[in-house]
Amino acid sequence: MRSSPGNMEKIVICLMVIFSGTVAHKSSFQGQDRLLIRLRQLIDTVDQLKNYVHDLDPELLPAPEDVQRHCEQSAFSCFQKVELKSANTGDNENIINVLIKQLKRKLPPTNAGRRQKHGITCPTCDSYEKKPIKEFLERLKSLIQKMIHQRLS
Amino acid sequence: MTRGNERLIYHSGCGHGKEDIAGRNNTSKADWILRVKEMGELKMTLRFQVWVTERVMIPLTEIWNTGREADAGEDEEFKASIVVPLFAESTSKSDLHTSLNRDAAPTTAKDFLLLSTPPGTLNVSTLPLPKVQCFVFNVEYMNCTWNSSSELQPTNLTLHYWYKTSNDDKVQECGHYLFSEGITSGCWFGKEEIRLYQTFVVQLQDPREPRRQDPQTLKLQDLVIPWAPANLTLRTLSESQLELSWSNRYLDHCLEHLVQYRSDRDRSWTEQSVDHRQSFSLPSVDAQKLYTFRVRSRYNPLCGSAQRWSDWSHPIHWGNTSKENPLLFALEAVLIPLGSMGLIVGLMCVYCWLERTMPRIPTLKNLEDLVTEYHGNFSAWSGVSKGLAESLQPDYSERLCHVSEISPKGGALGEGPGGSPCSQHSPYWAPPCYTLKPET
Numbered sequence: 001m002r003s004s005p006g007n008m009e010k011i012v013i014c015l016m017v018i019f020s021g022t023v024a025h026k027s028s029f030q031g032q033d034r035l036l037i038r039l040r041q042l043i044d045t046v047d048q049l050k051n052y053v054h055d056l057d058p059e060l061l062p063a064p065e066d067v068q069r070h071c072e073q074s075a076f077s078c079f080q081k082v083e084l085k086s087a088n089t090g091d092n093e094n095i096i097n098v099l100i101k102q103l104k105r106k107l108p109p110t111n112a113g114r115r116q117k118h119g120i121t122c123p124t125c126d127s128y129e130k131k132p133i134k135e136f137l138e139r140l141k142s143l144i145q146k147m148i149h150q151r152l153s
Numbered sequence: 154m155t156r157g158n159e160r161l162i163y164h165s166g167c168g169h170g171k172e173d174i175a176g177r178n179n180t181s182k183a184d185w186i187l188r189v190k191e192m193g194e195l196k197m198t199l200r201f202q203v204w205v206t207e208r209v210m211i212p213l214t215e216i217w218n219t220g221r222e223a224d225a226g227e228d229e230e231f232k233a234s235i236v237v238p239l240f241a242e243s244t245s246k247s248d249l250h251t252s253l254n255r256d257a258a259p260t261t262a263k264d265f266l267l268l269s270t271p272p273g274t275l276n277v278s279t280l281p282l283p284k285v286q287c288f289v290f291n292v293e294y295m296n297c298t299w300n301s302s303s304e305l306q307p308t309n310l311t312l313h314y315w316y317k318t319s320n321d322d323k324v325q326e327c328g329h330y331l332f333s334e335g336i337t338s339g340c341w342f343g344k345e346e347i348r349l350y351q352t353f354v355v356q357l358q359d360p361r362e363p364r365r366q367d368p369q370t371l372k373l374q375d376l377v378i379p380w381a382p383a384n385l386t387l388r389t390l391s392e393s394q395l396e397l398s399w400s401n402r403y404l405d406h407c408l409e410h411l412v413q414y415r416s417d418r419d420r421s422w423t424e425q426s427v428d429h430r431q432s433f434s435l436p437s438v439d440a441q442k443l444y445t446f447r448v449r450s451r452y453n454p455l456c457g458s459a460q461r462w463s464d465w466s467h468p469i470h471w472g473n474t475s476k477e478n479p480l481l482f483a484l485e486a487v488l489i490p491l492g493s494m495g496l497i498v499g500l501m502c503v504y505c506w507l508e509r510t511m512p513r514i515p516t517l518k519n520l521e522d523l524v525t526e527y528h529g530n531f532s533a534w535s536g537v538s539k540g541l542a543e544s545l546q547p548d549y550s551e552r553l554c555h556v557s558e559i560s561p562k563g564g565a566l567g568e569g570p571g572g573s574p575c576s577q578h579s580p581y582w583a584p585p586c587y588t589l590k591p592e593t
Binding site for chain 2: 040043047065066068123141142145146148149152
């Protein structure tokens, strides 16, 4: 069926409104909040994981500390890459797996992220000291706190 | 050749100690057991030096209640001595064993000779240096302090620090010492010297003795203490809802807060944790009470894991400030019950009086009693008291006026000159004649 020219105009206007709505959603203001929100969630995740230290596989894991400036994102991804497993204790296994998954989620991108790529070269994950799980989680929490502080100031 | 136990009791005013040293059969070993008890507040540091061919230092931890073997070759003189630091002398509270057994004859290398060195040896290298405690005050400055009075002799300890980095660590000495009683007891760091997110290492040193403390590692982000919140303001959101808000100097979003409030009638504070938002709302308040609010903050958990809270803010008050007059309250509390009770009692009295004076209306059920019991005595049956019955009897005498019919010739009926107060009767009825006499 043919649509009249008046109808076509209305459809086009509607589509444009919807399109601009979706584009506006991705403003940079939102992006900054998203990272902060995610970092805050991660502090909670790490705190909860600390309660389950005894249920995790006791391994030595690379735990960056005293990270150089602008290498925080890379150090954080080193924390994320580790093999964290629960050591089969039934009830807690589900919770632990959920927490580990939350830890491994990719961080929302920021403008600063691009800067790292062609700036300082950050140390590789292998170059960092390996520590037991408890110390690993403490250092991870410290790094997240540093990132939050940088974000807020 | 075996030898029996040799006892050497060391005397230097150091404390209560005795050693049992036993020699063994044909062995070149010397075992000894030292049991030393700490008495009172004495801090004992003991070091054993056993010379065989060379000095052997035995760490303190191995000594208590245990033995230690040391080999002595043939023809070697085996000496064991106990060196006690001089400071022990002044602080010891123990009693002393005085016998220094020099009677033990020196023997061949298989046996051993025990000597004690005179108590002049000042050997304090094993005494640990005090621990340093650091706090960062609102990221404006930092104070690192230690207990300088724990040292036996007043010593100006020096502090060195560095931040752990991946390349080289630059060791620096404290630029601004804090003093107490003339000796160094702390160090002040300015804002530029504070790096919160790098591992901070401090080390105390005694300049006279090269003994060093184990460097202490600290995470400064866990040692931040913010200033107390200020500018507390209260706002009424609705009729009974209050909102408290405050401000912090710097570090707003990194802090968590604790609000405490109570009214003048509560005995203890009510607490409420608040996250980084600097406001707290109380849903229902009683306008008749006087409320007090106070807040404190902590650098936790977003930017650091500090345990210490800041000081409390200045309290803020809200509500009815005038105190109720206790006298008025007591008066009210007494008068109202008394008054109402009096009223009730009065009403009851009135009721009783009325009952006495006013006759009860007899019920019809009792009508037959009138005949059977009271034999027609109406006033007795009705329960009217004698006095009342008497009073109802008229006590006046009235002269009855006779009214007689006027002859029809005289005039119209009813309009005759009988306008007297006597009652008028119909023409065909003549009232009976009687006089009333008052009862005697």
